[in-house]
Amino acid sequence: GENVEQHPSTLSVQEGDSAVIKCTYSDSASNYFPWYKQELGKRPQLIIDIRSNVGEKKDQRIAVTLNKTAKHFSLHITETQPEDSAVYFCAAMEETSYDKVIFGPGTSLSVIP
Amino acid sequence: DGGITQSPKYLFRKEGQNVTLSCEQNLNHDAMYWYRQDPGQGLRLIYYSQIVNDFQKGDIAEGYSVSREKKESFPLTVTSAQKNPTAFYLCASSYRGGNEQFFGPGTRLTVL
Numbered sequence: 001g002e003n004v005e006q007h008p009s010t011l012s013v014q015e016g017d018s019a020v021i022k023c024t025y026s027d028s029a030s031n032y033f034p035w036y037k038q039e040l041g042k043r044p045q046l047i048i049d050i051r052s053n054v055g056e057k058k059d060q061r062i063a064v065t066l067n068k069t070a071k072h073f074s075l076h077i078t079e080t081q082p083e084d085s086a087v088y089f090c091a092a093m094e095e096t097s098y099d100k101v102i103f104g105p106g107t108s109l110s111v112i113p
Numbered sequence: 114d115g116g117i118t119q120s121p122k123y124l125f126r127k128e129g130q131n132v133t134l135s136c137e138q139n140l141n142h143d144a145m146y147w148y149r150q151d152p153g154q155g156l157r158l159i160y161y162s163q164i165v166n167d168f169q170k171g172d173i174a175e176g177y178s179v180s181r182e183k184k185e186s187f188p189l190t191v192t193s194a195q196k197n198p199t200a201f202y203l204c205a206s207s208y209r210g211g212n213e214q215f216f217g218p219g220t221r222l223t224v225l
Contacts, residue, residue, distance in 0.1 A: 001172070009153070032211030043203065043216040044156070051211065089155055098161065098169050099144050099209055105155035 002027040006104030021107045023090035024072040030092040039086045080111045116140040119217035134189045136204030145187035146205040
């Protein structure tokens with residue numbers, strides 16, 4: 001079955017710097033890759049997603065890149081702000097396999113003012 | 114907030130007892146999911162369901178059971194066979210075919 005790895009597990013950056021979180025997946029049939037943000041004490045919420053027919057997607061300060069050949073995808077946050085501090089989860093899903101979604105272990109991002 | 118609810122928020126159980134966690138959604142989503150969240154281990158999939166009266170095991174289904182008798186409801190039972198049930202449980206729902214999952218507020222289960 002699908003296995004998703006995520007690095008780093010913790011990340012500290014200065015406010016205004018960029019943050020990059022990387023994930024790898026094992027199942028080449030996976031074709032949908034969402035990213036979720038979970039603030040302390042709150043439920044996870046989708047921040048961006050990408051499908052396997054697209055190499056890159058941007059939404060303001062957030063971007064995701066996908067390399068299908070290498071089976072990895074990354075989240076890029078530019079001009080980080082203190083409110084970006086949270087745990088970020090990547091996930092992979094094979095659409096034909098009953099929509100099974102497997103999450104990575106998470107990255108705790110701290111943005112230092 | 115997203116139209117998906119879980120109850121109770123906190124639950125205490127004695128060893129050897131079964132307990133059922135509730136998950137309800139009014140988003141007309143076909144797919145529903147149960148995840149377990151432990152510190153440093155992310156969201157681990159317990160069970161998921163795409164249609165009424167059908168569900169599949171996730172990666173850590175042992176000691177858990179579910180039912181999907183209605184589209185809106187996907188209750189999770191933590192049985193006495195689950196050896197380490199103390200955790201935070203999250204329910205989610207989505208449209209099928211690779212779409213945003215909406216999460217409930219979670220239930221924190223503690224076994225005494």
